[in-house]
Amino acid sequence: QVQLMESGGGSVQSGGSLRLSCAASRSTSSYCMAWFRQAPGKEREGVATIESGSTSYADSVKGRFTISQDNAKNTLYLQMNSLKPEDTAMYYCAADRWCEDIVKGLGVIEAWAYWGQGTQVTVSS
Numbered sequence: 312q313v314q315l316m317e318s319g320g321g322s323v324q325s326g327g328s329l330r331l332s333c334a335a336s337r338s339t340s341s342y343c344m345a346w347f348r349q350a351p352g353k354e355r356e357g358v359a360t361i362e363s364g365s366t367s368y369a370d371s372v373k374g375r376f377t378i379s380q381d382n383a384k385n386t387l388y389l390q391m392n393s394l395k396p397e398d399t400a401m402y403y404c405a406a407d408r409w410c411e412d413i414v415k416g417l418g419v420i421e422a423w424a425y426w427g428q429g430t431q432v433t434v435s436s
Contacts, residue, residue: 313425320430333387333404343410348400357413401429
């Protein structure tokens with residue numbers, strides 16, 4: 312069992328930056344860790360994954376967002392730069408055994424094993 316808790320969300324103007332954090336209750340080094348987001352009226356989508364140091368990003372955030380993790384602190388991060396209004400969403404961190412190219416629309420998001428409660432990101436124009 313892994314408990315996840317996100318923090319760092321907030322309101323920012325277009326072009327601004329935020330860093331999200333996700334604290335895990337125990338080591339997640341054996342898991343694929345991911346950030347997902349869900350905007351009102353839209354399906355949840357994969358934003359970024361990290362597994363054994365290898366990262367993958369959705370095309371919509373590539374070059375603007377960076378996923379990283381500090382295994383000593385059991386913490387996952389998402390650095391978000393050059394934010395756009397379309398990045399407005401609830402952001403969730405999640406853990407599962409495999410990444411399954413979830414950011415490319417493969418795999419089943421609902422099947423991911425562990426989820427945080429989410430943190431809201433709002434970007435104004």
